[in-house]
Amino acid sequence: MSKPRILIARAIFPDIVERLARHFDVEANPLDAIWTGTELIARLHGKQGVFTTGGERIDEGLLAACPDLRICANMAVGYNNFDLAAMTARGVLGTNAPDVLTETTADFGFALLMAAARRISEGERFLREGLWRRWSYDMFAGAEVHGSTLGIIGMGRIGQGIARRGAHGFGMRVLYHNRSRLAPAREAECGARYVDQNELLRSADHVMLVAPYTPATHHLIGAAELALMKPTATLVNIGRGGVVDDAALAAALREGRIAAAGLDVFEGEPRVHPDLLALRNVVLTPHIASATVATRRAMANLAADNLIGFFERNEPLTPLNPEVLTGPGGTRNS
Ligand code: 8YV
Numbered sequence: 001m002s003k004p005r006i007l008i009a010r011a012i013f014p015d016i017v018e019r020l021a022r023h024f025d026v027e028a029n030p031l032d033a034i035w036t037g038t039e040l041i042a043r044l045h046g047k048q049g050v051f052t053t054g055g056e057r058i059d060e061g062l063l064a065a066c067p068d069l070r071i072c073a074n075m076a077v078g079y080n081n082f083d084l085a086a087m088t089a090r091g092v093l094g095t096n097a098p099d100v101l102t103e104t105t106a107d108f109g110f111a112l113l114m115a116a117a118r119r120i121s122e123g124e125r126f127l128r129e130g131l132w133r134r135w136s137y138d139m140f141a142g143a144e145v146h147g148s149t150l151g152i153i154g155m156g157r158i159g160q161g162i163a164r165r166g167a168h169g170f171g172m173r174v175l176y177h178n179r180s181r182l183a184p185a186r187e188a189e190c191g192a193r194y195v196d197q198n199e200l201l202r203s204a205d206h207v208m209l210v211a212p213y214t215p216a217t218h219h220l221i222g223a224a225e226l227a228l229m230k231p232t233a234t235l236v237n238i239g240r241g242g243v244v245d246d247a248a249l250a251a252a253l254r255e256g257r258i259a260a261a262g263l264d265v266f267e268g269e270p271r272v273h274p275d276l277l278a279l280r281n282v283v284l285t286p287h288i289a290s291a292t293v294a295t296r297r298a299m300a301n302l303a304a305d306n307l308i309g310f311f312e313r314n315e316p317l318t319p320l321n322p323e324v325l326t327g328p329g330g331t332r333n334s
Contacts, residue, residue, distance in 0.1 A: 004311045006049035009040065009056045012075070016300045023308050024049070041065045049307050054078060058094075060086040071310050075303040076290075077101060077158075078240060080213045084321055094320040095306035098157065100298035101290040106161030108289035109208055109238045112262030115283045117206060117234045118142045119260070122280050143205060143232055143259060145170060151204030152176040153197065153220070154211035154239055160190050162208055167191025175200045201228040206236070213240035223248040229258050236262040238289045241269050250275035253282055264289045 005025045008017060011032035020026050027043060029035075035043060040056060044066045052058065054076035063069065063086055071093040072082060079096045087094050115121055119140040126132060126140070150166040152159045155178035166172035167190065174192040181187075181194045201207065207229065211217045221235070222245040229235065235258060237244050246267045252258050254275070262283040266272050269287060276282055290296065302317065310316040314325060 004048045005046055006051060006307060007043050007047045008051040009035070009043075010053045012051070012053070012300050013297060016297070016304055019301075020051070020304050020307065023312070037062065044069060049073065049311065051075065051303055051307065052081065054081055057081050058087065058092075059083040063087065063090045063092060071095065071307060071316070073303040073306040073310075073316075075299045078212055079320060080240060082320070088321045088324055091324050093310060093316060093322075093324050095303070095310075095316050095318050096320055097299040097302045098318055100302055101295050102157045102161050104292050104295040105158045105238060105289045106165060108264065108291075109158070109162045109210070109236060110165055112236045112238065112264060112283055112285065112289075113206055113208065113234060114145060116236065116260040116262035116281075117145050119281075121283045125280075143234060145172075145206065147171050148205035149173045149175065149203055151195075151200040151207045152192070153200065153207065153209050154178060155182060155190075155192070156210065156212075158238070159208075159210040160186070160192075162210065163190035163192040175204060197225075198228055201225055202230075204233060205230065206234045209235070209237040209239045209243055211239040211243050213242045217243045219243070219245040219248075221245065221249070223251070226252040226258060231257060231259065233258045234260045234262065238264045241266040246273040246276060250279060250282075253279050 003023065003025045006020065008026060008028045011030055017026065017028045037057060041062055044050060046068055048068055049071045050069065052072055052074050054074060058072050058081060060083060069092055073095045075097055077096050077098045079094060082094045084094055119142040123140040150172045152162055152174065155176045159176065163174045163176060167174045175195045176192045177195060177197045177200045209221065211220060220243050226248060249261060250273055253261055260281045264285045265287055272284060276284065290299065306316045306318060319325065
């Protein structure tokens with residue numbers, strides 16, 4: 001029997017490509033070319049599966065042009081690159097990569113918070129530029145992190161990891177806002193209290209955004225929300241670009257309406273708003289919150305396991321639309 005044909009849309013760990021090649025007829029992308037939508041469609045011709053990394057748009061146009069496609073396995077927990085409704089309507093399974101990156105990404109949220117609130121990047125730049133001649137009492141004096149109030153918007157697995165670090169590691173008072181409230185036992189474990197978003201923005205010394213990008217979260221934090229924050233506050237975004245209005249944030253930082261920001265995700269990345277690039281009180285990183293070798297390997301292996309589980313047992317590990325596996329009329333997999 002011939003093996004299912006899959007496309008790996010970006011360069012990934014060579015040994016994981018080899019692992020997939022033991023199960024599938026694989027077309028890989030070892031030179032990491034960035035394909036246009038049209039090129040992706042051409043590559044997907046005759047393929048039943050695709051390994052995506054979060055940047056490849058899977059929408060109705062692509063699905064209509066790729067009738068053989070049965071599964072899209074994302075090497076990311078976020079899946080705003082998928083039009084899941086269109087996929088479900090066409091019986092195409094989507095999978096993501098949750099859990100394996102939770103703690104690593106929560107660590108990075110804290111790294112960005114510390115770097116921004118304690119002005120680490122700013123201080124390092126000053127030193128490297130040869131400007132450090134003498135000590136002074138207020139040199140790069142920032143905001144306290146331990147014992148302060150942390151507000152988390154988006155209380156999924158990563159938000160909860162950040163809450164635990166804040167409450168139990170840094171002795172912080174932790175407030176959170178989310179679409180739905182956690183069960184009381186989970187709130188207690190995280191040491192976090194549910195409040196409405198405006199109260200959170202007004203009360204927090206530091207605000208951490210871990211929300212996914214959806215039409216409902218587009219510019220969730222814009223000029224009006226930034227105006228509620230303390231002038232000494234830090235804003236960190238490790239969720240998705242587009243949740244923050246980057247132009248409004250740059251204006252608030254420039255005018256000292258908030259003190260600092262740490263951003264790992266941007267509207268329209270890899271482009272970064274030029275006004276942010278010009279500011280000293282913002283720490284900017286290129287979407288690397290999950291980037292440890294062990295975690296990126298675990299994410300890639302989970303995407304691979306989803307492909308293998310789906311094609312070999314009809315049992316993907318982390319399906320996003322499992323109804324396509326059992327729905328009326330079966331799936332493209334039946
Ligand atoms: C990915 C992420 O590395 O998992 C996610 O949702 O944001 C990151 O961990 C990124 O999506 C790759 O594009």
